[in-house]
Amino acid sequence: MAALLDIDLHVALHSDERDFALHARFTTQSMRTALLGPSGAGKSTVLLAVAGLIPGARGHVRLGDTTLLDTSAGVDLPARERRIGFVFQDYALFPHMTVAQNLLFGMHRLGAAVPASTTARIDELMRQFGIESLARAYPRHLSGGQKQRVALARALAPNPRLLLLDEPLSALDTQLRTRLRAELAQMLDRVQVPTLLVTHDPHDVEALAQSTVELDNGQVVAADSSKG
Numbered sequence: 001m002a003a004l005l006d007i008d009l010h011v012a013l014h015s016d017e018r019d020f021a022l023h024a025r026f027t028t029q030s031m032r033t034a035l036l037g038p039s040g041a042g043k044s045t046v047l048l049a050v051a052g053l054i055p056g057a058r059g060h061v062r063l064g065d066t067t068l069l070d071t072s073a074g075v076d077l078p079a080r081e082r083r084i085g086f087v088f089q090d091y092a093l094f095p096h097m098t099v100a101q102n103l104l105f106g107m108h109r110l111g112a113a114v115p116a117s118t119t120a121r122i123d124e125l126m127r128q129f130g131i132e133s134l135a136r137a138y139p140r141h142l143s144g145g146q147k148q149r150v151a152l153a154r155a156l157a158p159n160p161r162l163l164l165l166d167e168p169l170s171a172l173d174t175q176l177r178t179r180l181r182a183e184l185a186q187m188l189d190r191v192q193v194p195t196l197l198v199t200h201d202p203h204d205v206e207a208l209a210q211s212t213v214e215l216d217n218g219q220v221v222a223a224d225s226s227k228g
């Protein structure tokens with residue numbers, strides 16, 4: 001049986017100050033896998049490369065029987081065709097768009113008429129995530145927890161085949177973090193989309209992931225699927 005997620009990525013990053021080489025290889029059968037490791041280990045780079053946001057990434061990314069990248073076979077789907085939902089560390093909501101417009105973005109070409117099915121999907125997600133009363137609010141008026149829900153709903157709106165979460169709770173203070181960790185775990189249980197998440201926090205791993213992959217200096221140094 002094909003692994004739920006099968007990753008073998010080679011990425012070389014160069015800047016004036018430093019070079020960074022990532023060679024990350026792992027497979028997982030878990031619905032939710034946490035990427036761990038010290039700062040600078042390459043965790044965010046793995047997520048960006050899986051999403052197709054790093055030009056020149058080599059190797060392969062397979063999701064079950066679907067190949068998103070296989071440079072030896074000349075396959076390299078552009079980011080928009082990978083159907084991946086991404087929640088960035090600071091949520092990256094579009095500040096000039098309302099909550100509803102943030103959700104619409106990515107499901108719909110700007111300027112074209114919005115089909116009724118898309119509006120229905122957005123309404124359903126806003127209900128599911130308890131943000132319907134915020135439809136016309138702008139991100140600057142949302143609390144940290146509300147932003148997290150909007151970011152997650154936006155990432156899920158186009159029915160992604162994979163969800164990537166880059167330190168989804170790190171922007172929150174400790175109290176809110178504890179509450180939203182439980183809430184996020186419930187939401188992820190409900191949507192059942194394969195998820196790769198980056199975190200530094202063992203509590204996040206405990207609550208959110210069934211397996212872990214640990215990176216250091218661009219390499220996988222440990223993998224543990226004993227949690228599930």
Ligand SMILES: Nc1ncnc2c1ncn2[C@@H]1O[C@H](COP(=O)(O)OP(=O)(O)OP(=O)(O)O)[C@@H](O)[C@H]1O
Binds near residue numbers: 014019039041046
């Ligand atoms: N454009 C670039 N040029 C050169 N090096 C880069 C570039 N972008 C990132 N890096 C380096 O790549 C390494 C991995 O970065 P990455 O953001 O993936 O780490 P991380 O494990 O997610 O770290 P953190 O936990 O601090 O977010 C870092 O050492 C970073 O300095």
